[in-house]
Amino acid sequence: xxxxxxxxxxxxxxxxxxxxxxxxxxxxxxxxxxxxxxxxxxxxxxxxxxxxxxxxxxxxxxxxxxxxxxxxxxxxxxxxxxxxxxxxxxxxxxxxxxxxxxxxxxxxxxxxxxxxxxxxxxxxxxxxxxxxxxxxxxxxxxxxxxxxxxxxxxxxxxxxxxxxxxxxxxxxxxxxxxxxxxxxxxxxxxxxxxxxxxxxxxxxxxxxxxxxxxxxxxxxxxxxxxxxxxxxxxxxxxxxxxxxxx
Numbered sequence: 001x002x003x004x005x006x007x008x009x010x011x012x013x014x015x016x017x018x019x020x021x022x023x024x025x026x027x028x029x030x031x032x033x034x035x036x037x038x039x040x041x042x043x044x045x046x047x048x049x050x051x052x053x054x055x056x057x058x059x060x061x062x063x064x065x066x067x068x069x070x071x072x073x074x075x076x077x078x079x080x081x082x083x084x085x086x087x088x089x090x091x092x093x094x095x096x097x098x099x100x101x102x103x104x105x106x107x108x109x110x111x112x113x114x115x116x117x118x119x120x121x122x123x124x125x126x127x128x129x130x131x132x133x134x135x136x137x138x139x140x141x142x143x144x145x146x147x148x149x150x151x152x153x154x155x156x157x158x159x160x161x162x163x164x165x166x167x168x169x170x171x172x173x174x175x176x177x178x179x180x181x182x183x184x185x186x187x188x189x190x191x192x193x194x195x196x197x198x199x200x201x202x203x204x205x206x207x208x209x210x211x212x213x214x215x216x217x218x219x220x221x222x223x224x225x226x227x228x229x230x231x232x233x234x235x236x237x238x239x240x241x242x243x244x245x246x
Contacts, residue, residue, distance in 0.1 A: 003037035006030065007182065008140045008192065018169055022178070025169075031195075032188040033139070034163055036181040041137060048112050050179050051090065058094040067095045067159075070130055071102075073203035074157045077211075080104045082125035087146060088132030089114055095130055124149050130159040134180045140192075147196065153214035156198075161206050162186055184208075 005012045006028035014026035014035070023040035027033070042050070056063050078084075080103030086096040089108045096106040107119040127146045136142045146156055161174045163185040174180055189208055193200035199211040 003039060006033055006140075007035055007136075007138055008033040008188070009195070010140065017166065018175075020170075020175070025175070025183075031191045032185055034169070034183040034185075038137065041181055042178055047135075047179055050177075051112060054090065056090065056092050056094060058092045058097045060094070063094055064098060067098060067130060069204050070128065070157050070159050070207050071095060071098055073201075073207060073209060074126055074128070074155060075102065077155050077209065078126045083107070083123065085109060085119060085124045085127045085146075085149060087127055087129045088135070095128060120145070120149060122149050123151055124154060125151060126155045126157060128157045130157075133158055133160050133184065134174070134182055136182055139182050143192070144196065147198065147210070147212055150212040152212060154212050156210040156212075158208040158210070159206055160184060160208070163188075 004014045004026060006014055009028060009031040011028050011030040014028050016024065017027035017034050018025040023036050025034055025036055028035075080099075082104055084096075084099055084104050084106045085108075086093055086099070086106055087109050089096055089110045091110075091113045093108055093114075096108055099106050107124075108114040109116065109119050127149055129146065133139055133143070143156075150156065161172075161183075163169055163172075163183045169175065169183075174183070186202065189200060189202075189210075192198075193210055197213060199213070201209040201211075203209055
């Protein structure tokens with residue numbers, strides 16, 4: 001795949017979107033995905049060194065509130081007990097700890113910190129990827145693989161900041177992290193969900209939920225306007241407080 005080919009949808013001929021002192025950014029004219037060409041990607045060793053600097057302790061209350069923005073909506077749709085894969089869990093898997101405390105069975109995978117590929121087998125009720133998709137060099141292939149790990153009707157829960165427009169992108173703190181190489185907008189998620197036949201819900205400004213079609217007849221797709229669908233009702237699920245990352 002050339003540097004100008006979209007790593008999400010594979011479309012060739014991406015357009016210049018932004019450039020700063022460190023790297024260039026391209027935008028796909030088909031799906032809208034904004035990405036950093038491979039020539040600017042860090043080596044695996046340099047990428048690992050950046051992650052080793054993170055300090056996200058599993059027992060940090062602020063970090064737990066941050067993760068609760070995904071854990072709460074996910075629990076409304078997939079109440080415990082259920083099988084969950086925490087993909088890209090990092091060195092301190094706080095979300096996995098929260099889910100286990102709530103009664104879930106949780107497997108861990110991280111290319112650097114928990115590289116046990118045996119857990120990447122189908123049959124999960126939910127897969128989580130918190131602050132992960134912006135790091136993926138092949139997001140289309142990886143997201144498709146994660147959806148394939150879900151049982152019919154299962155949910156993929158994603159947390160990532162969304163591109164709003166080109167002007168704000170230029171001063172966005174999110175692009176200052178050298179490990180961030182791919183950026184979704186709400187429109188990009190809508191495009192990808194439609195292309196993959198998935199039900200899409202936005203449960204917050206940076207919380208995206210994608211459902212694999214159930215085995216039986218499907219309910220209607222997510223609204224074309226991208227509005228959040230109402231969460232499932234009548235499910236007994238744990239509650240996590242909401243708040244920003246500390």
